[in-house]
Amino acid sequence: MKIQNVKGGYDFLPKEQKIRNYINGVLKSTFEEYGYLPIETPILCYFDMLAGKYDENNDILNEIYKLKDQGNRNLGLRYDLTVPFAKFIALNKNELKLPFKRYEINKVFRDGPVKVGRDREFTQCDVDVVGLSNQMIEAELLSLYVRAFTKLGIEIKIKYNSRNLMRGLIKNCGVEEQLISPTITIVDKIDKLSEEDFLKELTNIGLSYNQALKLLDSFNMSLEKLNEIFKNSEIGEIQKGLEELNNLEDYINAINIKEYCEFTSSLARGQDYYTGNVFEVYEANGKLPGAIGGGGRYDKMITEFIDDGEIYPAVGISFGLTSIFELLKNNEELSSNNAIDLYIIPLGTEKYSLSLANKIRELGYKVDIEMNNKKIKKSLDYCNKENIPFVIILGEDEINNK
């Protein structure tokens, strides 16, 4: 038997885990300031429920870990927290009051290729609200992003766009309906492609060169400009998208977070299920190439999942914990944060040392005791190396003379 970890799964050492716990703590307290409540859902799900939304060639379907229990049931490990959230609403809707605001920070699993930022097993962190269809809540979520990242000491830029505007702009180039989704998939990669390759990929799936060029041009416009040009457009999605964006921008200005936000008409977000405004968060100084958070409105997904005749509009954001950890892992202040405040070295005073340690712990300090009869010199070296600020060497004289 070779002892090893499964690819794409990691042990976190204490110095790493302390930073991860710190990040989670900051996020949780921020979510709760904004009225989001914690829930927990199971990892093991019925496979059919996880697979429900996808056709059999979908990547996600292949990346679900499948297993059977002793009762031969077909199960899977959840690959995100959104389907479990929909299930949670479905099963508990009589106990919940809408709007319902929840967060969940828990493990998800994807049996896909392992690369930077793509692990087989990782912790997902989602904040969603179901039951609100306006832009006010979206602005509040963006302000939550600003607040949380400010607390973490990370400068951010939030890109935002409307999925409706995106679809409308594509339609406006004369692209036919069934090519819209594939076009969005390519637009999602626009930052990674040269202009030439971008146009080429679009023509490859069936757009004419002129359509592709026109689409590219429309991505260089400000919201103001788009409002002006499309004032009288008859494409419903453009009108709807502009309205969503103008509403959102009004709120963004009103709550003074405009400096963190940037309208980006090429912002696509990969997932098919978005129905309104979408967001993506980047480290403002380019310290990481990829997004460190993202989300958007998805008014149909939970509605279709529950399918009880009610409408369940929803909007949510997620925090990329792995990326945030990457940004903070070398933070001197966090990693030097000592795990032990006081180290007691007993010299024949083991019992008294145990009692003393307990008394000091009751004051809230972190106390450890040398229990291996190490040489004093070795123990002091250990304290230095571990950055332990206080040491008590406790001999019998110290107790007798106290």
Added chain:
Amino acid sequence: MKIQNVKGGYDFLPKEQKIRNYINGVLKSTFEEYGYLPIETPILCYFDMLAGKYDENNDILNEIYKLKDQGNRNLGLRYDLTVPFAKFIALNKNELKLPFKRYEINKVFRDGPVKVGRDREFTQCDVDVVGLSNQMIEAELLSLYVRAFTKLGIEIKIKYNSRNLMRGLIKNCGVEEQLISPTITIVDKIDKLSEEDFLKELTNIGLSYNQALKLLDSFNMSLEKLNEIFKNSEIGEIQKGLEELNNLEDYINAINIKEYCEFTSSLARGQDYYTGNVFEVYEANGKLPGAIGGGGRYDKMITEFIDDGEIYPAVGISFGLTSIFELLKNNEELSSNNAIDLYIIPLGTEKYSLSLANKIRELGYKVDIEMNNKKIKKSLDYCNKENIPFVIILGEDEINNK
């Protein structure tokens, strides 16, 4: 597609999750006071590694969820945190200094029969130290139990015994070596059996009636009495067990936790891997029939797992989070703990309300805003029902006259 949870897995609603988070928070802070460091290990493991210690008829082996990844590797979901801990030590031993004290609070999975206290998927909470072989650290762990449960407001009784004494007492009845383990398995159930059934089960596996009776008698003795009777016993395990227990009791007395502790010579602990003192924690007033924590010394397991010629003595305790939750879930103070401090009802003042909410959140308060244009009466009913202490109804006059 029927929407349901897999048997033995549960959704935790916010009111439940808040209590679970509270319990975890108290435990984590206590572990850190005692110098234990957080780690995290993966859920997905190579099946061979999980199965290594067990023969193919072992229950645990059957209860490991098995799965394959797309690369056809044989994987399993971990069923405890102890094997992953051994793996963690093996893979990271060059980065760690012994003694190494860690805690981990994470999910484990068991594909077994679901009954009260036995779920398919649950959160395990383990505190272990590797690299110390004395009773001083054991006493410190018991004092950690006392401190943690005191903070949680739960009165406890800790039963303790020595696995060596147990084996020695069985030997002393003339039971042959290969019947010792099966005998311990039956002793583990002693509290659930009548005297008659206990004796019957023992004779069923091959003990004589007199042997069984003698064993039962030895379980009615105090440590003092056992010390007296077996002063000159030639059974090495009895001598070793009494020494371990006397040492532990010395420390227990010295640190004033004797009132919480009770020597119990019939305490067996099911697991085969214990090699020294063992512990089990019960709610002191019988509010729950089963144990709410347990642990003990296991000096061979990690040593044999790593098998690098070094000795890795270890001792650990675990906290039964499900049982602790059961004890606290009806605690008025915890469940009435309001999730929202202040609710703002905007009357045409949406933008100002968002800004105001943010300002109050920055002071550390939890603030939510009505965003669904509900009638004021309905909103106030909601605030009453949710126990929200402060409400601001914000009309335009309030802003203009401020």
